[in-house]
Amino acid sequence: MAEMQDMPGHLARRFQQIAVAVFLAEVEAAGFDLTPVQYAALAAIAANPAVDQITLAGLIAYDRTTITGVIDRLAQKGLVVRQASLRDRRARELSITAEGQRTLEAITPAVEAAQRMMVRGLTKAEGKELVRLMQKAIAAGNELSRAPLREGAAER
Amino acid sequence: MAEMQDMPGHLARRFQQIAVAVFLAEVEAAGFDLTPVQYAALAAIAANPAVDQITLAGLIAYDRTTITGVIDRLAQKGLVVRQASLRDRRARELSITAEGQRTLEAITPAVEAAQRMMVRGLTKAEGKELVRLMQKAIAAGNELSRAPLREGAAER
């Protein structure tokens, strides 16, 4: 463990760094301007119409203070709309726009290409195993970060 | 792949997020105030006396513009010293201070505890396999980020 390159934490940072670079390159090559974080938020809003920001944050494990800026940028690009909820005047209900929906569909091939690209050094079986191991480690550590994953309406 | 939770890119972000949180918690519990990034830089400086910033960046795969701020903070904490090189007046030679060396040694147990904590959901064999797979994926993607790893003096 003495070596930096054998530490899970260092490798996590490095793999994430490459994953983001690959994502941005593929998405830009496809003619879009969207970050990995913005993409995940957009997809989650599409799948959960009228979610509020806190629930959305839980669905994709974002910090509540981070999500404000992400939504700002998605709204500024005209991909989502943020409007005050009638049931709870504190909450902002998020919905995807027609352009957001079009973008989401058009960008999907590039996103999937990026997923393949970032594990291109691995065999298919190894890629699946990497995903499984990360999922397992993440599940065990979910509560250790300030922004844990919160399943849909399960506990609400 | 349709599901967010099956995408390597999303898992990479999440695992990194947990890894950082665990690191900071362990280090703070041990009575220190050092980020994962600062720790890696400090350790690399200790192992490579009088490195310049660009070489250091390559050793730990940091962006050259990021390293400036990291060194600023390490220097402000009194852990490293930055001085102009005599051979090349553009370069800044970095060295660890006595306090930096003490800190590095004292903090190591906490850093190793953090490495174990972030894979606590995995068996020992699974943890090793996760490390191997990340290393392999990273090696194949090394050149895809702006801040690739550059081995020591190998190609200089």
Add this chain to the structure above:
DNA sequence: CGTTATTGATCAGTATACTGATCATCAGTA
């Protein structure tokens, strides 16, 4: 019903990462 606790959202401040530019210096070549 009114007080208290909780919750949704945002803000200020700090720390990575990156894009692209600039500046000084160095190296190689005509």
Add this chain to the structure above:
DNA sequence: TACTGATGATCAGTATACTGATCAATAACG
């Protein structure tokens, strides 16, 4: 040697993440 290109470092600007605080609004409870 003068010029050109490459290199080390830094800066401005943008985008995640997080800490901790604040504010409005809702929920819970006596």
